[in-house]
Amino acid sequence: MEIVPDLSKIREAHHRILSQIHVTPVLTCESLNELAGADLFFKCENMQKVGAFKFRGASNAVITLSRKDAASGVVTHSSGNHAAALALAAKRRGINAHIVMPRNAPAVKIAAVKNYGGMITFCEPTLEARENTADAIIADTGAVFIHPYNDYRIIAGQGTAALEFLDVVEDLDYLLAPVGGGGLLSGTAISAKSIQSSIQVIGCEPQNADDAYHSYKTGKIVPSVNPDTIADGLKTSLGDKTFAIIRKYVDDIVLVQEQEIVTAMQLIYERMKIVVEPSSSVVLAAALCGRLNISGKKVGLILSGGNVDMSHFFSSLLD
Amino acid sequence: MEIVPDLSKIREAHHRILSQIHVTPVLTCESLNELAGADLFFKCENMQKVGAFKFRGASNAVITLSRKDAASGVVTHSSGNHAAALALAAKRRGINAHIVMPRNAPAVKIAAVKNYGGMITFCEPTLEARENTADAIIADTGAVFIHPYNDYRIIAGQGTAALEFLDVVEDLDYLLAPVGGGGLLSGTAISAKSIQSSIQVIGCEPQNADDAYHSYKTGKIVPSVNPDTIADGLKTSLGDKTFAIIRKYVDDIVLVQEQEIVTAMQLIYERMKIVVEPSSSVVLAAALCGRLNISGKKVGLILSGGNVDMSHFFSSLLD
Numbered sequence: 240m241e242i243v244p245d246l247s248k249i250r251e252a253h254h255r256i257l258s259q260i261h262v263t264p265v266l267t268c269e270s271l272n273e274l275a276g277a278d279l280f281f282k283c284e285n286m287q288k289v290g291a292f293k294f295r296g297a298s299n300a301v302i303t304l305s306r307k308d309a310a311s312g313v314v315t316h317s318s319g320n321h322a323a324a325l326a327l328a329a330k331r332r333g334i335n336a337h338i339v340m341p342r343n344a345p346a347v348k349i350a351a352v353k354n355y356g357g358m359i360t361f362c363e364p365t366l367e368a369r370e371n372t373a374d375a376i377i378a379d380t381g382a383v384f385i386h387p388y389n390d391y392r393i394i395a396g397q398g399t400a401a402l403e404f405l406d407v408v409e410d411l412d413y414l415l416a417p418v419g420g421g422g423l424l425s426g427t428a429i430s431a432k433s434i435q436s437s438i439q440v441i442g443c444e445p446q447n448a449d450d451a452y453h454s455y456k457t458g459k460i461v462p463s464v465n466p467d468t469i470a471d472g473l474k475t476s477l478g479d480k481t482f483a484i485i486r487k488y489v490d491d492i493v494l495v496q497e498q499e500i501v502t503a504m505q506l507i508y509e510r511m512k513i514v515v516e517p518s519s520s521v522v523l524a525a526a527l528c529g530r531l532n533i534s535g536k537k538v539g540l541i542l543s544g545g546n547v548d549m550s551h552f553f554s555s556l557l558d
Numbered sequence: 559m560e561i562v563p564d565l566s567k568i569r570e571a572h573h574r575i576l577s578q579i580h581v582t583p584v585l586t587c588e589s590l591n592e593l594a595g596a597d598l599f600f601k602c603e604n605m606q607k608v609g610a611f612k613f614r615g616a617s618n619a620v621i622t623l624s625r626k627d628a629a630s631g632v633v634t635h636s637s638g639n640h641a642a643a644l645a646l647a648a649k650r651r652g653i654n655a656h657i658v659m660p661r662n663a664p665a666v667k668i669a670a671v672k673n674y675g676g677m678i679t680f681c682e683p684t685l686e687a688r689e690n691t692a693d694a695i696i697a698d699t700g701a702v703f704i705h706p707y708n709d710y711r712i713i714a715g716q717g718t719a720a721l722e723f724l725d726v727v728e729d730l731d732y733l734l735a736p737v738g739g740g741g742l743l744s745g746t747a748i749s750a751k752s753i754q755s756s757i758q759v760i761g762c763e764p765q766n767a768d769d770a771y772h773s774y775k776t777g778k779i780v781p782s783v784n785p786d787t788i789a790d791g792l793k794t795s796l797g798d799k800t801f802a803i804i805r806k807y808v809d810d811i812v813l814v815q816e817q818e819i820v821t822a823m824q825l826i827y828e829r830m831k832i833v834v835e836p837s838s839s840v841v842l843a844a845a846l847c848g849r850l851n852i853s854g855k856k857v858g859l860i861l862s863g864g865n866v867d868m869s870h871f872f873s874s875l876l877d
Contacts, residue, residue: 286830501872504872504875505872517875549827551871556836557788
C-alpha cells in the first residue's frame, strides 16, 4: 500500500536526486519588497533543469524505479514541463520515455521533449485520447506510467524545493506556491509544515482556473472545466492524492486575475531580470493583490518555471 | 593632473562603492557550454542596481566629489543607462542630478530617470544640442559634468565588476566585454591584466557600429557615424581616455552581426532564464561566432545590462 510521503521521505528524495538537479538560487529584490510592503524571497525553480520544478519529481520517480520496471521505460501524457522533465530524467537513466502529446501542442514544447530524447506519440487533443494512447503504449511496451502530479514519488520530489528554500531562509511567515494539479503545492506543504508548523502555506491560482479554490472550500474535488488562463501550467484539476494533502496542510488558496498575473510577470522581468512563465508569476500576483495580510512579513515565493515562448518577441527585434 | 587608474585605484573605488552596489552573481549554463565548446562564466551586471554596470562608475564618480563640488549637483547627457545610474547615485548622496535627454528618448528611459529622481531637461536629438544644454545647466547651477565613459572616475568604477569576477572565477583564459564608449572595456582590461597578465581581454562590438574595431586596428579614434544596431548601448564613439587604455591593455576586438546578437540574446533568455539587453548579448554572440579560438577554454563574459523595453510583449499576452 502506498503511504503519503512525510518529511523523511522528502529528505530521502532530495538525497536521491541531488546529483541530478540544480540547487536553485533564492533571490531578493528591494523594489519588489517596497511594492509588496514585505520581505520577499524567491526560490528560482525557473532556473531548474528543463526550466521547471517538474524535473525534481520526474527524477525522483525515475530513479526509484526498480531495475526491472525501469527496463521497460516510462510513459506519460503531458504537453507541458512534466513531459520534458520525464524525458530528461529517463535519458539520464538510459531508459525510454514515451510522451503522449496532443497534435496541437505548441512547436516549442514538442521541440523541448525531442531535445531531451523523448519518444513522442501524437494523439487527438482530448483527455480520452491521451489516456487511450498511453494505455496502448503500456500494453505494447510495459512502460511504467508516471502521472504528472497525482503520484507520491512525484509529490515527494516536488517537495524538495521547499526543503532547500527553508534551509536558506529562516523564519518565513508565508510560503506561496502556484497550484495546478497540486504536485508542487502538496509537496511544498508537507515539507514546510513539518519543518516549521507556524508557516502559512498558501496556494495561488488563477481565478479563470479556480478548481483548486472551490475544491479546497467545498471539501471535495471540483474538476477544472474549460479553464481559460494565460497560466497554462495551472489548468489541470487536482488529483485525489494531492487534494488530500492540500486539505490537510495548506492554510488557504488565493485567486488572482489574468491582468494581475501579467503585471506580476512584467515586474519580475523588469525588476529581477529573470525569465518566468505566467504560471510562476501567480505567486507575486498573490503577494501584490492586497488579499493576503503579508504587510511587514517574511514571504517565500516559489517561481515554478521559466519556459515561455518568446519567439515572436525575438523575431520582431530586427524588423 | 589626472592619472590613469591602476589596480589599486580600482580597488579603492570598489571599497568606496561596495555598500551601494550589488555584488552581482556569476552564472554558468551547461547547454551554452556545449554550444560554445568552452566553459562559460557570466558576470550578471544585468542584475546590478538600475539594471546595468553603469551604476558602479556613477556611484564612484558621485561619492568621490568633494562636499563643495557635490553641493551644486551633477549633470550629464545620456538617454541610456548612465542617466538612470547617475540619477540614483546622486539621490543616494542627496544631491541633484540634471539629465539632458533628447526629446525623442524612449518613454521607458525617461520614466527610469524620473523614477530615480533625476531632473530632466529635454533638447533636440543632436550632440550639439546636448552639449549646449548641459553647458547652460553648468553655467546656471555649477553642477559637475559626469561624462558617461571618458572619465577616470567612471572607468575605475566600471573596472570593479572584473575585480569581483576574477575573485570568484580563477584562471580565466578569456574575458569578453562589450565596447561602446569603452568605459566598461577599459576598466575591465586594467583590472584583468593587472591581476592576471595571461588573460586575453576581448572587446565585443556590433559590426554595424564598428568604430572601436577600426580605432583599435588603425591606432587612432575613428568616430561612430550613423551606427545602426539593435545594441543601442554600443553606438557611442570611444573617448581619448578610454581609447588609450584599450590600445594598451586589450588583446583584440571582435565584430558580431545583428542576427548573431539577437540569436545570442534569445539563447540567454531560453537557456539561462535571465533578461539581458542586446548590448549584453554581443559577448555571447562573440563566443559563439567561431571567430575566437576559445575551444576548451575558460571564458568570462560580462553581461552589461538588462534594461529592455518588453512592454509590447507583455501587452500582447492577453490579446
